[in-house]
Amino acid sequence: MLRLTSPFVMVIFGATGDLNQRKLLPALFHLYKKNILPPEFFIVGFSRRDYSEVVFKTFLKEAIVKYDDRHKLDENQWERFARNIFYQQGDFDQIDGYDQCIAKLAEFDKKLNACVPRYFYLATPPDKYEIILKFLHETKLSEGCGQGSDKWTKVMVEKPFGRSLEDAKKLDMKLATIFKEEQIYRLDHYLGKETVQNILAFRYGNTMFDPLWNRQFIDHVQITIGESLGVETRGNFYEGVGALRDMAQSHLLELMTAIAMKPDKYSVETLRDARAQVVGSIVAIKPEEVTRYVVRGQYGRGITNEGQGMTNQIEMRGYREESNVDPQSNTETYVALKVLLNHPRWDGVPFYLRTGKRLLKKVTEIAVVFKEPRLNLFGSHFRGKTNVLRFNIEPNEGITLSVLAKKVGLISEFESMPMAFTYQKQTELPQAYERLLLDGMKGDQTLFTRTDEVEASWKFISKISKGWQLQGVPDFPNYPAGSWGPEGATQLIEKDGREWLLK
Ligand code: BG6
Numbered sequence: 001m002l003r004l005t006s007p008f009v010m011v012i013f014g015a016t017g018d019l020n021q022r023k024l025l026p027a028l029f030h031l032y033k034k035n036i037l038p039p040e041f042f043i044v045g046f047s048r049r050d051y052s053e054v055v056f057k058t059f060l061k062e063a064i065v066k067y068d069d070r071h072k073l074d075e076n077q078w079e080r081f082a083r084n085i086f087y088q089q090g091d092f093d094q095i096d097g098y099d100q101c102i103a104k105l106a107e108f109d110k111k112l113n114a115c116v117p118r119y120f121y122l123a124t125p126p127d128k129y130e131i132i133l134k135f136l137h138e139t140k141l142s143e144g145c146g147q148g149s150d151k152w153t154k155v156m157v158e159k160p161f162g163r164s165l166e167d168a169k170k171l172d173m174k175l176a177t178i179f180k181e182e183q184i185y186r187l188d189h190y191l192g193k194e195t196v197q198n199i200l201a202f203r204y205g206n207t208m209f210d211p212l213w214n215r216q217f218i219d220h221v222q223i224t225i226g227e228s229l230g231v232e233t234r235g236n237f238y239e240g241v242g243a244l245r246d247m248a249q250s251h252l253l254e255l256m257t258a259i260a261m262k263p264d265k266y267s268v269e270t271l272r273d274a275r276a277q278v279v280g281s282i283v284a285i286k287p288e289e290v291t292r293y294v295v296r297g298q299y300g301r302g303i304t305n306e307g308q309g310m311t312n313q314i315e316m317r318g319y320r321e322e323s324n325v326d327p328q329s330n331t332e333t334y335v336a337l338k339v340l341l342n343h344p345r346w347d348g349v350p351f352y353l354r355t356g357k358r359l360l361k362k363v364t365e366i367a368v369v370f371k372e373p374r375l376n377l378f379g380s381h382f383r384g385k386t387n388v389l390r391f392n393i394e395p396n397e398g399i400t401l402s403v404l405a406k407k408v409g410l411i412s413e414f415e416s417m418p419m420a421f422t423y424q425k426q427t428e429l430p431q432a433y434e435r436l437l438l439d440g441m442k443g444d445q446t447l448f449t450r451t452d453e454v455e456a457s458w459k460f461i462s463k464i465s466k467g468w469q470l471q472g473v474p475d476f477p478n479y480p481a482g483s484w485g486p487e488g489a490t491q492l493i494e495k496d497g498r499e500w501l502l503k
Contacts, residue, residue: 004441007040008117009108011101013092013132014124015045015056018234019158021063023189024123027433029064032081033074036438042108042116046088046097056087070428092124093131098139105141115145119440121156125237126163130174137178156185156440159250159449163241164465165458172451185440186454190251191447192432192439194423195393199258199366200266202391202399209389212370213262214345221351222367222493223255224502226359228304230316230481231333235324243335244296247355249461252337253279254449255366255393256351260341268446276453282460283340290467297334297486299358300477316358316481330474333357336489337464338496352493352500358481364393367501386416388501397429398422 010028012020031037045056061082065073088104090097108116120136122129136142136155144152155175162168175184190196203209212218225247231238238246256278263274285293300318320327334356341349370387390400400420407413423429439447468474479486484503493500 002034002036002438004036004038004438006117006441007038007042007108007112007114008119008441009042009044009105010119010121011044011046011088011105012121012123013046013128014122015087016047016049016051016059017123018232018237019123020045021060022067023431023433024121024437025060026064026068027431027437029068029078029081030431030434031438033077040112040116041084042086043084044086044088044101044104046090046101048089048091050089051087053085053087057082057085060085092128092135095135095139098135098141102139102141105145109145115152118144118153119156120153121158123158126158126160126167126171129157129162129171133174133178142178153179154183154185154440155179156187159186159188160241160245161186161454162458163245165455165462168454168458172455176451181451182443182445184448185436185445186449186451187436188250188254188449189432189436190254191449192434192436193393194429194432194435195391195397196255196258197447198399199391200261200263215347215349217370218349219369219371220349220496220498221256221259222365222369222501223252223259223351223353224363224365224500225251225255225355226361226363226484226502227355227357228359228362228482230299230358231319231322231325233323235322238333239325239329239331242296242332243355243357244332244461244464248335248337248353249457250449252353252355253282253457253460255364256339256353259366259368260343260346260351262345268444271446272450272453276450276456278341278343279453279456279460281341281343281346282456283342284460284463285337285467287463287467287470290464290471293338293492294464294467295334295336295486295488295492296332296468296474297336297356297479297489298329298331298474298476299333299356299479299481302358302480302482304358304360304482318477318481319358320477330476332474332476334359334479334485334489336485336492338492350496352498354485354489354500356479356485360482360484363395363502365502366391366393369498369501390501392422396422 012024014020028043051059061078086104088097088101105118122132142153162171203213257275260278261274263270298319302316303313304316319325319333320329336354339351339353368389372386386404388402392398398421400418402416402418404414405417407415436447490500
């Protein structure tokens with residue numbers, strides 16, 4: 001039912017990079033295996049490395065084997081899929097590769113005797129976006145088949161969109177001079193996660209939650225994106241970007257938005273409006289107030305149980321010892337924030353957000369903590385924790401609601417019990433990139449961020465960066481690898497009389 005029929009060509013800039021190896025290519029391969037990709041398609045990897053097509057395909061095959069640990073590679077399927085893969089060697093800042101690409105894409109059009117729709121996927125570090133866009137424009141590749149029609153091209157841009165508000169604005173202006181908004185797909189893969197989409201369904205599909213979804217009943221919200229991995233091979237990208245720009249500006253704020261937004265119908269623009277409205281209503285943190293609301297951290301050496309469920313302990317390097325990282329680096333690998341919204345529904349309800357690398361475990365969770373019942377007949381020992389609705393984004397995807405219940409027995413004792421919904425173990429959840437690539441190809445922009453939302457998030461984030469500049473050199477490292485982050489993050493929430501539920 002979902003099968004796409006129109007052929008396409010996807011040019012992936014940065015095809016030998018981490019993102020393509022870990023996420024994009026595996027997602028395309030899954031879509032192929034599920035028989036969703038159309039009968040005819042062409043994937044062109046555009047990168048600097050001097051690879052032949054054969055070497056490039058072997059490189060991708062190895063990546064699939066390495067990173068797609070859910071499936072054993074089926075050689076035959078791979079061989080069939082790989083027939084659709086091509087390689088274009090080129091420097092992003094030299095015209096030659098783009099010129100050669102024109103010829104390659106023209107061959108596909110000729111082969112199918114059609115204007116094959118083109119997707120340009122920017123999977124490079126963001127500082128390359130501008131030059132790539134410039135050449136797409138100059139060579140008229142951006143105009144698609146026959147260089148004269150904008151109907152057949154789309155551009156997919158990975159977060160982070162720039163490194164600051166100014167950058168983001170510049171990038172948007174550049175994009176807008178070349179493409180129309182309907183052709184621009186800005187990706188934040190958290191929006192494509194199955195469990196994130198379930199938040200809206202859960203809130204609006206169930207009569208009992210929507211009426212409670214406001215400051216009258218909700219005490220606060222906690223959002224944690226914990227990663228057990230460190231910076232891995234991405235030191236070059238991560239240095240100077242840090243957790244605030246890499247994770248908070250996009251993924252953390254998107255999760256918050258999924259909780260706080262209130263669209264009045266399910267349509268592309270209403271949902272995008274509702275998201276932009278939430279981000280636009282975040283109360284700005286003045287640079288001089290940054291320590292009250294934001295805590296940053298960087299991991300030092302430590303011991304971790306790498307991967308969940310493993311019992312063997314591994315000694316981990318500190319961030320400053322990672323490859324391609326400055327040994328004196330002040331880049332933060334952790335950030336925790338207290339965010340308030342300037343909105344009648346959320347007035348006074350704090351959203352505590354945190355994310356970090358090399359934390360105790362890989363986990364993404366949202367906890368909506370409800371206020372205590374007004375008439376508390378059963379004592380105060382559950383204060384602040386009676387009803388907590390947890391969205392387990394991953395792992396163990398599902399939703400849990402804790403409720404107060406009487407303990408079995410002859411005396412009146414009460415305990416907090418979970419009511420849980422988990423996705424069936426046998427159901428394999430689609431990966432976020434599968435969903436986003438598919439939506440992109442179908443032309444559905446619902447799960448892609450719009451320029452006003454991106455700009456509003458940068459406005460908020462930039463003030464924090466400014467505040468950190470004013471503060472001067474941080475005292476890094478300040479949390480050991482394999483912990484829950486710096487002590488300051490515990491104080492951030494405890495000074496409000498609350499505590500992190502995940503610890
Ligand atoms: C990416 C960040 O957007 O998200 C990475 O650039 C991070 O630093 C990754 O590791 C986390 O994604 P996920 O889906 O594994 O939680």
